[in-house]
Every structure is written in C-alpha cells, then in structure tokens.
Amino acid sequence: MSQLSTNKRPLGLLRGRPRQVMTLLMLLSLTALTSLFWLSNIILSDRYLGQLAERAVVRSALQAGSVSEALFGSSVTASLVARDANIVAALSTIPSTPELTEHLIALREQTGVQSLSVFDVEGAPIARATAVESADILAESIPQALTQNSAVFERLPDRPGFAFAHRVAFAEEVLGSVLVQVNLADVVTGWSAQGDVVLISDPTGQILLSSRANLLGANLDDVASFAPGSASARLVASYLRLEGHSSSTIVFESETFLAIQRPVGFRDWEMTYLAATGSVEDRVNSVLALEVTVFAILAAMIFFVTARRASRESVRMRSESERLRDLNTRLTREIEERARVESSLAQAERSLEQSSKLAALGEMSAAIAHELNQPLAAMKTYIAGAQLLLRRNRTEEASASFGRIDDLITRMNALTAQLKSFARKGGDELAEVDLRTVVTEALAIMAPQTGQRGVEVIKYLPDSPVKVMGDQLRLEQIVINLVRNALDALRQEANPRVEIEVAEGETLARLQVRDNGPGFDGSPDQVFEPFYTTKAAGDGVGLGLAISSQIAADLGGRLTGRTGSNGGAVFELALPQVRSTSDE
Ligand code: ADP
Numbered sequence: 001m002s003q004l005s006t007n008k009r010p011l012g013l014l015r016g017r018p019r020q021v022m023t024l025l026m027l028l029s030l031t032a033l034t035s036l037f038w039l040s041n042i043i044l045s046d047r048y049l050g051q052l053a054e055r056a057v058v059r060s061a062l063q064a065g066s067v068s069e070a071l072f073g074s075s076v077t078a079s080l081v082a083r084d085a086n087i088v089a090a091l092s093t094i095p096s097t098p099e100l101t102e103h104l105i106a107l108r109e110q111t112g113v114q115s116l117s118v119f120d121v122e123g124a125p126i127a128r129a130t131a132v133e134s135a136d137i138l139a140e141s142i143p144q145a146l147t148q149n150s151a152v153f154e155r156l157p158d159r160p161g162f163a164f165a166h167r168v169a170f171a172e173e174v175l176g177s178v179l180v181q182v183n184l185a186d187v188v189t190g191w192s193a194q195g196d197v198v199l200i201s202d203p204t205g206q207i208l209l210s211s212r213a214n215l216l217g218a219n220l221d222d223v224a225s226f227a228p229g230s231a232s233a234r235l236v237a238s239y240l241r242l243e244g245h246s247s248s249t250i251v252f253e254s255e256t257f258l259a260i261q262r263p264v265g266f267r268d269w270e271m272t273y274l275a276a277t278g279s280v281e282d283r284v285n286s287v288l289a290l291e292v293t294v295f296a297i298l299a300a301m302i303f304f305v306t307a308r309r310a311s312r313e314s315v316r317m318r319s320e321s322e323r324l325r326d327l328n329t330r331l332t333r334e335i336e337e338r339a340r341v342e343s344s345l346a347q348a349e350r351s352l353e354q355s356s357k358l359a360a361l362g363e364m365s366a367a368i369a370h371e372l373n374q375p376l377a378a379m380k381t382y383i384a385g386a387q388l389l390l391r392r393n394r395t396e397e398a399s400a401s402f403g404r405i406d407d408l409i410t411r412m413n414a415l416t417a418q419l420k421s422f423a424r425k426g427g428d429e430l431a432e433v434d435l436r437t438v439v440t441e442a443l444a445i446m447a448p449q450t451g452q453r454g455v456e457v458i459k460y461l462p463d464s465p466v467k468v469m470g471d472q473l474r475l476e477q478i479v480i481n482l483v484r485n486a487l488d489a490l491r492q493e494a495n496p497r498v499e500i501e502v503a504e505g506e507t508l509a510r511l512q513v514r515d516n517g518p519g520f521d522g523s524p525d526q527v528f529e530p531f532y533t534t535k536a537a538g539d540g541v542g543l544g545l546a547i548s549s550q551i552a553a554d555l556g557g558r559l560t561g562r563t564g565s566n567g568g569a570v571f572e573l574a575l576p577q578v579r580s581t582s583d584e
Pocket of ligand 1: 481485486489515517518519520521532533535539540541542543544545546569
C-alpha cells in the first residue's frame with residue numbers, strides 16, 4: 001500500500017474546489033474582457049471621431065471656399081460683362097452682328113463660365129456662347145434684371161449650377177441684359193468622389209447644391225434629423241475647438257453622420273458637411289475584432305494547455321488504477337495460494353497422523369517380535385539340551401528342561417493374552433460386577449508370586465458389594481497388572497507391603513493399589529504411555545498400564561497414578577458406580 005501513497009501528489013488549495021474556482025475565474029476574465037472591449041470601444045471611437053471631425057472641418061472649409069469662389073466670380077463676371085463696350089454697342093445697333101457672338105465666345109473662354117448670353121430690352125436672345133448645349137430656360141431672372149442695377153441670381157433647375165443676370169444700360173437707358181451661367185457639376189462630382197455628403201442651403205433651408213442630385217430643391221430639415229447633444233456630438237465638439245462652426249450628429253438616410261455646418265460666404269448660404277461615422281465604427285470594429293481574435297487565440301492556447309494537462313492527469317490516473325488492479329490481482333492470487341498451502345498442510349497433517357500411527361504400529365510389532373523371539377530362542381536351546389539329555393538317559397535333567405520350556409510358554413501366553421485383551425476392547429457384553437470379587441479373584445491368581453516374594457498384602461473391602469458395569473476378566477487383568485507392578489517395585493524392599501482398597505463413592509466406585517516401593521522414576525503420567533518401561537528387556541514391554549488405562553476408559557472410567565505419602569506408588573481405578581435396587 002505504501003507504494004501507492006508515495007506516488008500521490010499533495011493536493012493544492014485550488015484542487016480542493018476546482019469547479020467553484022474555475023467558475024469564479026471565468027466570471028472574472030469575462031468581466032475583465034467586457035470592460036476592456038467597452039473601454040477600447042470608447043477610446044477608439046473617441047479618437048477616430050476626432051480624426052474624422054478634423055478632416056471634415058478642413059474639407060468643408062475647402063469645399064465652401066471653392067463654391068463661394070465660383071459663385072462670387074460668376075456674379076462679378078456678370079456685372080463686368082454687362083459693362084462690356086462691345087456688348088453695349090451691339091445692343092445699341094440691333095440686329096446683332098456676327099461679331100458679337102465671337103466676342104461672347106472669347107469672353108466666355110476668358111472668364112471660364114459655362115455660358116454667356118445677351119438679351120434685348122424685350123428679353124429676346126440676341127447672341128450666345130456656351131460650353132454645353134442647353135437652353136436658357138430662365139423665365140424670371142431676365143425681366144427682373146432689367147429693373148435693378150445689380151445681378152439677379154437664380155438656381156439652374158436641371159443641373160448643379162447658377163445663373164446671374166445683369167442689365168446692360170448706357171446713359172441711364174436700359175438696352176438689354178446679359179446672363180452668365182456657372183456650372184458646379186464638376187465641384188459636386190468631386191464631393192461625391194470623396195464619399196462626402198455636402199449640402200448647401202439658403203437661409204430658408206432649401207438645398208441649392210448637393211452631392212446627391214435627388215436632394216436638390218428639398219428642405220434641409222426634411223432630409224436630415226439632427227441628434228443634438230448626443231454623446232459623440234459632444235466628443236466631436238471638444239475636438240473641434242473651432243469657433244463659428246456648429247457640429248452635431250444627424251441621422252440621414254438611416255445612417256449616422258457627423259455634421260459640420262459653416263457659412264459658405266455667399267448670400268448667407270450655409271454648408272452642411274456630413275461625414276459618415278460608419279467608417280469610424282468600421283475602424284473601431286476592426287480593432288475590436290483584432291482584440292477578440294487575440295483573446296480567442298489566447299483562450300485557445302489556455303484551453304490547449306489545460307486539455308493537455310488534463311489528459312496527462314487522466315493518463316496518470318489510468319496507470320494508477322491499472323497498478324491498483326494489478327495489486328488486487330496479485331493479492332487475490334496470494335490468497336488463493338495461501339488457501340492451497342493451507343489445504344496441502346492439512347493434507348500433510350493427516351498423512352503425518354497416518355504415518356505416526358504406522359510408526360507406532362511398527363514400533364509395537366518390533367517390541368512384540370522381540371518379546372516373543374527371546375523365549376522362542378530359549379525354548380530352542382532347552383529343547384536341544386533336553387534331546388541330548390534324553391539320548392544320554394538323563395531324564396531327570398531333561399524333565400527340568402521341559403519344565404523351563406513350559407515356563408517360557410506360560411510367559412508367551414501371558415503376553416499374547418494381554419495383547420488379545422487389548423484387541424478385544426468393548427466387544428463383550430458388560431454386566432454388573434462387584435469390585436470386591438474382582439480384588440479377591442485377582443489376589444487368588446497372584447497368591448503364588450506374592451507368597452513366593454514374602455509380600456504382605458492388606459485388603460480393605462467394604463461389607464456391601466461395590467458394583468460397576470464391566471467385564472470381570474478384564475477388570476481382574478487391571479488389578480493383576482497393578483499388583484504385579486507393585487511386586488516388581490518391591491523387589492529391593494525389606495518389608496514389602498501392598499494395600500488394596502475398594503470404596504464406594506457418590507457416583508464413582510474406587511479401587512486403589514498402594515505399595516511402599518521407591519515410587520516413580522519420572523512423571524506418574526508417563527507410565528501410561530505404551531511401551532514406556534524402566535524394566536530390563538525381557539522383564540517388561542511397557543504395555544501393562546497402557547492397556548489397563550485403555551480398559552478403564554472403555555468402561556467409562558479412569559486409571560490414574562500418583563506418589564503416595566510414604567513415597568510409594570498409588571494407583572486408583574475410578575468407575576461409574578451402579579446402585580442396585582436391593583441396596584436401597
Ligand atoms: P512393564 O511392567 O512391562 O514395565 P507397565 O506398563 O506395567 O509395563 O509399567 C510401566 C512402568 O511403570 C514400569 O516399567 C515402571 O517403571 C513403572 N511402574 C509401574 N508400576 C509401578 C510401581 N508400583 N512403582 C514404581 N514404578 C511403577
């Protein structure tokens with residue numbers, strides 16, 4: 001697990017609440033961007049409008065100058081031509097001479113006006129010099145001119161231009177009139193070419209000259225609605241810093257224009273110069289578009305970097321989860337392995353048990369074989385000896401040999417009987433047995449040995465029967481075993497004594513065999529282990545107590561041993577007591 005934790009990066013503050021932080025950042029940057037666009041919009045509009053206004057002021061001044069110049073010149077031309085001696089002479093001698101026309105042509109070329117015409121006192125045309133083929137269709141100027149001593153001005157109805165009429169008089173006598181026409185089409189065309197809207201109006205508001213032909217004759221107030229006091233107008237005014245020029249924005253043909261109004265300098269005419277603010281908007285918009293593009297590229301770069309980081313992070317996470325999965329698989333495999341080992345361990349334990357059983361069997365077989373081999377070998381020797389004695393007719397001695405052979409057979413019988421009694425466990429039917437009878441019978445069997453060894457045997461038996469469920473013979477075998485062991489232990493004892501006591505208890509009947517021998521060599525429990533013996537080979541096989549304790553267990557009781565108060569051995573057989581109805 002530790003290898004996982006080492007790879008974990010410490011989580012920063014930002015990673016704690018990434019979503020909220022991201023939203024906040026987005027909002028902040030959006031606000032910042034909006035403010036930036038708004039500010040640059042204002043600043044750029046301001047600046048470009050200022051430039052536009054300055055240019056408009058200069059242009060309008062030039063244009064107004066050119067118009068006034070043309071008109072003023074024409075009016076002067078008219079009054080000069082009216083005093084021309086040739087014309088006066090020609091009008092005095094009607095009909096006109098062809099020389100007059102030629103003179104007019106020369107005059108027209110010198111003055112640069114569009115046409116020059118001479119009329120008689122009735123208003124009938126006499127001579128004419130014109131650059132453009134057009135009729136003098138002016139109805140009012142000529143008669144009016146005859147009545148006054150100044151030029152009469154009239155606007156040409158069909159084209160951008162004007163006419164000046166002046167009477168021709170000599171010695172207070174009115175002889176006729178001259179008409180000078182001036183064409184401003186070229187000027188107007190120049191305006192249109194520059195994309196400007198220029199309107200020249202008289203004090204009544206009537207449009208006299210216009211870069212838009214369709215507006216001629218219309219009223220200025222009808223074609224353009226002023227938007228005075230608008231924000232951009234105030235800005236422009238501050239830029240202009242020019243006295244005598246009024247500026248404002250107007251909406252014209254549903255487009256917003258910066259309007260500059262100035263006097264033309266001719267007959268109180270006024271020039272309205274309209275500069276389209278659309279160009280300003282376009283320029284501002286293009287700069288804003290540039291800004292947007294830059295920010296979009298920036299945003300794309302940020303997005304790219306973030307996405308790369310995120311993808312790297314996801315790769316890392318994937319590899320981590322891969323490792324976790326690997327670890328999991330390994331763990332599962334280890335668990336399976338352990339289960340397998342455990343099961344094979346159990347298997348091994350079982351086979352060990354089996355083999356220890358087999359080993360015990362082998363050990364037992366060896367002991368039994370050894371136990372039987374010795375008497376068999378001895379018997380062979382005795383028989384050979386007896387045969388020899390018989391051949392030599394020493395029957396007395398031969399009979400003694402047979403007696404020894406008989407002893408050996410008895411001994412072998414005892415061994416096989418013990419093994420048999422062990423093999424027969426629990427097979428026989430059990431019956432009520434009086435432990436007093438068991439003791440009496442067993443001591444009767446052992447009487448020769450006890451008597452032979454001079455051992456004092458003391459019995460403590462109650463008057464009434466002490467009954468247990470059991471098998472008389474096997475119980476006797478236990479007592480015989482215990483007494484024989486006692487006799488063996490008492491071999492070196494000066495006053496050998498064995499005490500046998502039977503006692504009734506609450507639930508258990510007890511039978512004790514005590515001796516005054518040397519006691520146990522080791523632990524008293526050890527003596528019940530099969531093949532445990534301290535006796536010389538041939539004297540004991542170590543099965544007596546093992547078999548006896550097994551018989552006691554088979555009968556539902558227990559055989560125990562301990563060291564007595566006098567240092568000798570004390571064996572106690574405890575068995576479930578049977579209470580017969582006759583006892584109560
Ligand atoms: P065996 O008599 O063939 O040795 P047992 O199982 O009868 O086999 O006895 C086992 C051992 O217990 C004896 O060898 C002896 O060491 C010990 N033992 C049994 N009874 C006594 C006793 N009364 N006093 C001292 N030791 C005893």
